[in-house]
Amino acid sequence: MGTHNQIERIIDIALEEDVARGDRTTELIIPANMGGSAAIIAREDAVVAGGEIARIALLKVDQSLEVKMEIQDGNPAKAGEVVMVITGRVTSILKAERVILNFLSHLSGVATLTARYVEKVKDLGVKIGDTRKTLPGLRLLEKYAVYAAGGQNNRPDLASGILIKDNHLVAMAAKGISISEGIAKAKAGANGMKVEIEVQNLEQLKQAVDGKPDIIMLDNMSLDDIREAVKTVPTTISLEASGGITLENVREVAEAGVDLISVGAITHSARGVNFSLDFVTGRPAAQE
Known part of the structure; x- marks a missing residue:
């Protein structure tokens, strides 16, 4: 449709x-x-x-x-x-x-x-993005409102991008599939779409880097770990920060050096x- x-x-x-x-x-x-x-x-x-x-x-x-x-x-x-x-x-x-x-x-x-949120980071070259945490039935209009205000629209549905999330990792581990192997499988069938993976700690980050995804999402990671990720991840891989982002800490996260900050609150809690x-x-x- x-x-x-x-x-x-x-x-x-x-x-x-x-x-x-x-x-x-x-x-x-x-x-x-x-x-x-x-x-x-x-x-x-x-x-x-x-x-x-x-x-x-x-x-x-x-x-x-x-x-x-x-x-x-x-x-x-x-x-x-x-x-x-x-x-x-x-x-x-x-x-x-x-x-x-x-x-x-x-x-x-x-x-x-x-x-x-956009105003908080406007001089840092960091984008503020939305998520799929939207009110049922209103996603298209909420993402339009985000875009109108200067935010970036991330994938509108599950078919519009490849994002390996925490529960994918759990299921992969149960079948003996490593993080780098999972990334390789996704890249093989991506058909031109970028492959992103969500990590929650520096050990997962290291394994993700070995798989060479296009984007790594740093989920609910501390500022110190975000700074460490920025220092260690090759510039060929984009970094997205997500989880626990507020108006009070968004600038610090942006200053750490990530490329994108995704904020569920801009749609689900406005x-x-x-x-x-x-x-x-x-x-x-x-x-x-």
């Missing part, structure tokens, strides 16, 4: 769970031909993401709505700034309100947290950003 179709499906599911059976309150008290304009306002400083998703959702509810983005995805918004203006049928805007605010809140939360939808004008709309 293509990216566009995946996005459409995510939006359809969100609309289905909220308005598939209608909006009893709005339908009972708001005239169907009433028109107006509403502004979506950031209630706190944030990096915006999800505006385009909100636009698609609005037009799925009512193709006649006019949607104007005042702040594009990936750009900062100050508290009180207008992010989007929607003009058209009031009933349609109200039906879409919670869905579009949910998308904006969550995706802007991901973008805002990503931007904070706090939602507060947005509100406020009607700003009222005007008659043409009778249908």
Whole structure:
């Protein structure tokens, strides 16, 4: 399934769970031909993401709505700034309100947290990357928010890259397959994809280096061990640090000399950003 179709499906599911059976309150008290304009306002400083998703959702509810983005995805918004203006049928805007605010809140939360990590290391030439630790069903949109905020997208699914992880190593050891042998097997069938292996200590690191993978992930390793890895691993092998990364220690990890730092928290633990939808004008709309 293509990216566009995946996005459409995510939006359809969100609309289905909220308005598939209608909006009893709005339908009972708001005239169907009433028109107006509403502004979506950031209630706190944030990096915006999800505006385009909100636009698609609005037009799925009512193709006649006019949607104007005042702040594009990936750009900062100050508290009180207008992010989007929607003009058209009031009933349609109200039906879409919670869905579009949910998308904006969550995706802007991901973008805002990503931007904070990126800012911490921006002068060090180190990339901040995401992981597969995403909310079920929302991975594509969360990775879009990471990218919009200046982060790097790592593999979107298990078929998009080769990463030998800790449980692979356990299973390999049970069958008598060494780390270097496992890397060789992966490289033989990689079909052009890079081969990455996760290690948790310096002994595993040494064995991994012997297998000459493209990337070694240093998982939950101490700063001293990360520094030792940077000194001993050939520059032909990229180094990724992951596990236990916080805003407080990310710069120290970057200064140790790794190439990439992957942070699961930017997707699975991002706090939602507060947005509100406020009607700003009222005007008659043409009778249908």
